[in-house]
Amino acid sequence: MNGLEPVSFADAPFEIIDGDRGKNYPKREEFSPSGHCLFLSATNVTKSGFSFSECQFIDEKRDAALNKGKLRREDVVLTTRGTLGNTAYFNDAVPFNHLRINSGMVILRCDRTKLLPAFLYHFVRSPSFHSQVNSLRSGAAQPQLPIQDMRKIRLPVPSLPVQKRIAGILSAYDELIENSQRRIKILEAMARGLYREWFVHFRFPGHENHPLVVSPLGDIPRGWEATTLGTNLAALESGKRPKGGIREEADGVPSIGAENINGIGKHEFASEKLVPREFFEQMRKGVVRDRDVAIYKDGAYIGKSSYFRDAFPHTEFCVNEHVFLLRGKGIRLKQNFLYIWLQEPETVQAIRSKNANAAQPGINQQTLGGLELVLPDEKTAVHFDRSVEPLLAEIINLAKRIQNLRRTRDLLLPRLLSGQINVEAS
Numbered sequence: 001m002n003g004l005e006p007v008s009f010a011d012a013p014f015e016i017i018d019g020d021r022g023k024n025y026p027k028r029e030e031f032s033p034s035g036h037c038l039f040l041s042a043t044n045v046t047k048s049g050f051s052f053s054e055c056q057f058i059d060e061k062r063d064a065a066l067n068k069g070k071l072r073r074e075d076v077v078l079t080t081r082g083t084l085g086n087t088a089y090f091n092d093a094v095p096f097n098h099l100r101i102n103s104g105m106v107i108l109r110c111d112r113t114k115l116l117p118a119f120l121y122h123f124v125r126s127p128s129f130h131s132q133v134n135s136l137r138s139g140a141a142q143p144q145l146p147i148q149d150m151r152k153i154r155l156p157v158p159s160l161p162v163q164k165r166i167a168g169i170l171s172a173y174d175e176l177i178e179n180s181q182r183r184i185k186i187l188e189a190m191a192r193g194l195y196r197e198w199f200v201h202f203r204f205p206g207h208e209n210h211p212l213v214v215s216p217l218g219d220i221p222r223g224w225e226a227t228t229l230g231t232n233l234a235a236l237e238s239g240k241r242p243k244g245g246i247r248e249e250a251d252g253v254p255s256i257g258a259e260n261i262n263g264i265g266k267h268e269f270a271s272e273k274l275v276p277r278e279f280f281e282q283m284r285k286g287v288v289r290d291r292d293v294a295i296y297k298d299g300a301y302i303g304k305s306s307y308f309r310d311a312f313p314h315t316e317f318c319v320n321e322h323v324f325l326l327r328g329k330g331i332r333l334k335q336n337f338l339y340i341w342l343q344e345p346e347t348v349q350a351i352r353s354k355n356a357n358a359a360q361p362g363i364n365q366q367t368l369g370g371l372e373l374v375l376p377d378e379k380t381a382v383h384f385d386r387s388v389e390p391l392l393a394e395i396i397n398l399a400k401r402i403q404n405l406r407r408t409r410d411l412l413l414p415r416l417l418s419g420q421i422n423v424e425a426s
Helices: 060-065 117-123 127-136 160-199 277-282 335-343 345-353 365-369 378-418
Strands: 014-018 037-039 076-079 087-089 105-110 225-228 233-238 253-256 273-275 292-296 305-308 323-328 372-375
Touching: 037 060, 076 117, 087 117, 105 117, 117 160, 127 378, 160 335, 160 378, 233 365, 273 277, 292 335, 305 335, 323 335, 335 345, 335 378
Parallel strands: none
Antiparallel strands: 014 105, 076 087, 076 105, 225 372, 233 323, 253 273, 292 305, 292 323
């Protein structure tokens, strides 16, 4: 591939397809949490590909009424408004058959006789592509990349055999990453299943010796306690940002915002902001300690939580004003229990039901501290903590492995695209 002359997107062998806009765009009341066609939003297309943690659907009739933006298998999706350059690949691993893009994205549909979709997908994740996107972006409050500007981006188009070999090398890393992600889901499901067995169905070791007694929260095992979250917290605090907001810092300390409160072991490093070290060292609250649990406190998805432990995602970092950090007193409320309890759908629903502001959803310290919960006796708390610890520790080990695989893949990608690593047939 050495000496290969890149071509512009305008001349490349693929179509650029946008979505319906204006009067054809679905109205808010037409979306539902399940249905015929997944209507992609910004939360579904991340720097790591598709994410389906939060989905909105339209029905079959509404889908048929739209003229543009319908995905086919092997299409590549690219965000062009707000967060620019996030991309995803609609391959056979995607668990939905019907998808449409919103007005902040485009579809790249390859002529497969000249350009392999998997090769294009890897290119649009490369540093070369993103540097070109950043040079062409417009709009300060709402960054965007209009199609006419996108056509100026250049990409190498080697022979199909070379494209296939490059895509194969990089896809091997993707497969290892996906395997680790699947293992994380299994381990977290095991931990949550154990929680429900012990603390929802009350089938914990020795439960025969703990008859149920009446409490303000219903019947609970004798020796357990119906209480509130705030009573059992040693700390409930939020962080902050520098006056005037976070600017681009060449060097600093990571500051975690709501976009990175996605559950244990899930972290988008590229979306982080940095605060100046001098600012960080003056922070009295919001500095993350090992095993802090974090919760998203205001915005569209209040109640989402994460668990920072074992030097992941960093050994030194903080949170901004949109995130609460929670630390239990450690007697009956331990951090492993606290994180899993916050992940329970019933807990998330209880948190969201406390919000009284539809325009700007949010919860405050008093509201969060007032949440009711049942805590076990100290012996059961210790037993549960030790039982789930290996599961949660392995999740973090896998998350670190994913981070290393992505870093290696991203370092390899430009060398393959530039021809520094020879992939020509021998």
